[in-house]
Amino acid sequence: MIIVSACLCGINTRYDGKSNLNETTLKLLKEGKAVLVCPEQLGGMSTPRLPHEIVGGDGAGVLDGIAKVISADGNEGTDAFLKGAYETLKIAKEINAEYAILKAKSPSCGYGKIYNGIFSGEKISGNGVTAELLSRNGIKVYTEEDIENIDT
Incomplete structure (x- = not known):
């Protein structure tokens, strides 16, 4: 089984209340x-919500207590992002997920590249909180940008 960001299958779970429909992930569903999972909703955040x-740092720093997740208006969302990551991991373990296909660049789901933390649109190397936690637990993480590398 594969864990997939719900927004990639057309579910309106993005921070702005929209989706990022990807036909390949929808086919897998x-x-x-x-x-399907939305770590931010699993963490108790509403949709829509402010961008975070x-x-x-990155997701590794959040898991290690060094970095924080902050909204565009300066409010901290770290606890919700951590809760959502651990809830996603729980689901992944229940279904024996080998892979996860997560939304690129997201502070939860980004893998390899995430936004830089100053809301400038620039990206840095690193993983989102959920992507990092899944990876640390042996789940191979991909984004919709490198989905062709998965052997399902």
Whole structure:
């Protein structure tokens, strides 16, 4: 089984209340190979919500207590992002997920590149909180940008 960001299958879970429909992930869902998650909603955040970025590092730093997740208006969302990451991991373990296909650049789901923490639109190397936690627990993480590398 594969964990997939719900927004990639057309579910309106993005911070702005929209989706990022990706036909390849939707096909996996229709074939019964995927389970949808939205770590931010699992962490208790509403949709829509203000955009968030990781300040002071990346998802590894958040998991290690060094970095924080902050909203565009300066409010801290670290606890919700951590809760959502651990809830996603719980689901992944329940379904014996080998892979995750997560939304690129997201502070939760980004893998390899995330936004830089100052809301400038620039990206830095690093992973989102959920992507980092899943990776640390042996789940291979991909984004919709490198989905062709998955052997399902």
